[in-house]
Amino acid sequence: MTGHEPATDTLRRNLRALLPYLVAAAIFIGIGVIQPRFMLNWSPGVGLLLGVVWGGPEIWRRWRS
Amino acid sequence: MALLSWATHDVEPYVIQRHLPAGWRVSFLAILIGSWGPDIFTKWFVYGVNFGGASIRASDPAHFHRSWPGAGFTHSLAFGVAVGLLCYLITRSRAWGIGLMIGIWAHVLSDTLDTNGVMLFFPLSLARVHLDAWQYAGETSRFMDGAAYFSSLGFVWDGFWLCMVLINRQVLTLSYFRESVLPRDGVWKFTGRFIPESAQVVLYRGAFFYGACRWTAWLIWAHVLHSYAFDLSWGGPSWVPPFAALLVHPF
Numbered sequence: 001m002t003g004h005e006p007a008t009d010t011l012r013r014n015l016r017a018l019l020p021y022l023v024a025a026a027i028f029i030g031i032g033v034i035q036p037r038f039m040l041n042w043s044p045g046v047g048l049l050l051g052v053v054w055g056g057p058e059i060w061r062r063w064r065s
Numbered sequence: 066m067a068l069l070s071w072a073t074h075d076v077e078p079y080v081i082q083r084h085l086p087a088g089w090r091v092s093f094l095a096i097l098i099g100s101w102g103p104d105i106f107t108k109w110f111v112y113g114v115n116f117g118g119a120s121i122r123a124s125d126p127a128h129f130h131r132s133w134p135g136a137g138f139t140h141s142l143a144f145g146v147a148v149g150l151l152c153y154l155i156t157r158s159r160a161w162g163i164g165l166m167i168g169i170w171a172h173v174l175s176d177t178l179d180t181n182g183v184m185l186f187f188p189l190s191l192a193r194v195h196l197d198a199w200q201y202a203g204e205t206s207r208f209m210d211g212a213a214y215f216s217s218l219g220f221v222w223d224g225f226w227l228c229m230v231l232i233n234r235q236v237l238t239l240s241y242f243r244e245s246v247l248p249r250d251g252v253w254k255f256t257g258r259f260i261p262e263s264a265q266v267v268l269y270r271g272a273f274f275y276g277a278c279r280w281t282a283w284l285i286w287a288h289v290l291h292s293y294a295f296d297l298s299w300g301g302p303s304w305v306p307p308f309a310a311l312l313v314h315p316f
Binding site: 021024025028029032033036039040042045046049050053054055058 | 075101207208211263264267268270271272274275277278279281282283285286289290
C-alpha cells in the first residue's frame with residue numbers, strides 16, 4: 001500500500017483478499033448445517049480452507065501462465 | 066476420529082499469544098495443540114465410536130470425561146505442567162513446553178464454566194471446580210451436546226472469544242504472522258521448506274476460520290434447521306436433564 005492510496009482502493013484490495021475466505025466460509029457453513037458431522041473434526045474444514053483460499057487460486061494461476 | 070470441542074478452544078490461542086509478555090518466546094502451534102489436547106484424547110470415548118457395528122463408549126461419560134477414576138486428570142493444571150515439562154525434556158524447546166502448558170491451562174480454565182467442572186487441583190484434590198454457567202450435556206449425545214451448548218451461555222462465551230480475536234485482528238495479518246508467529250517456532254521454518262508462505266499463513270488462520278464457521282453453523286443448525294429453545298439463564302438450558310441425575314458414581 002502506498003501513502004497516497006485512496007480509501008476506496010484500500011477497501012477494494014481488502015475485500016479482494018477476504019473474498020476467498022468468505023467463499024470457503026459459505027461452503028463450510030452450508031455443508032455443516034446440512035451435515036453437522038462435517039464439523040466434528042478440524043481436518044475437513046482446514047482442508048477446504050486451504051483448497052479454496054490457496055490451492056484453487058494457485059492452480060488457476062499456474063494454468064493461466 | 067470424530068470429536069467435538071467448542072470454538073473457544075480454537076480461537077483463544079490467538080489472543081493469548083498476542084498478550085504474552087514481549088520477551089516470551091512461545092509457540093502459537095503449541096498453545097493451539099495444548100488448547101485442543103484435553104479433549105482430543107477423551108471426547109471420542111465420551112460420545113462413543115462405532116467399529117464394525119460395535120459401539121464403544123464410556124459407561125459414565127460425564128464422570129469419565131472430568132473425574133477420577135477416568136480421564137479427568139487431562140483437565141487439570143498439573144496435567145498442563147506435566148505435558149509441558151515432558152515436551153521440554155524431549156525436545157529442549159521452551160517455546161513448545163510453555164506453549165503446551167499455557168494451551169492446556171486455557172482449556173481447563175474455560176471448562177470450569179460448565180456444570181461438570183474440572184479437577185483443577187488434581188492430584189491434590191479430586192474436587193471439581195464448576196461455575197455452572199451452562200449445563201454440561203456431553204453424556205447425552207454429540208448432537209444434543211451441540212444443541213444444548215449453542216442454546217446456553219456457552220455460545221455467548223464462544224462469541225466473546227471470537228470478538229476478542231476481531232478486536233485483536235492484527236493477529237490474523239500476514240505481517241503479524243511474519244513478525245510474531247514465525248520467528249518463535251522452528252516448526253514453521255521446517256514446514257516452510259515444503260509449503261510456501263502463502264499456504265502457511267492460510268493454515269495459521271485455519272483455527273480461527275474453523276471456530277468462527279462452526280459457531281455460525283451450529284447456531285443455524287440448532288435454531289433455524291431445528292427449534293431448540295434458547296435459555297441464556299445461568300446454568301441453562303433447562304431442557305437438558307442435569308447430568309448429575311444420570312451420573313452413577315462408583316463410590
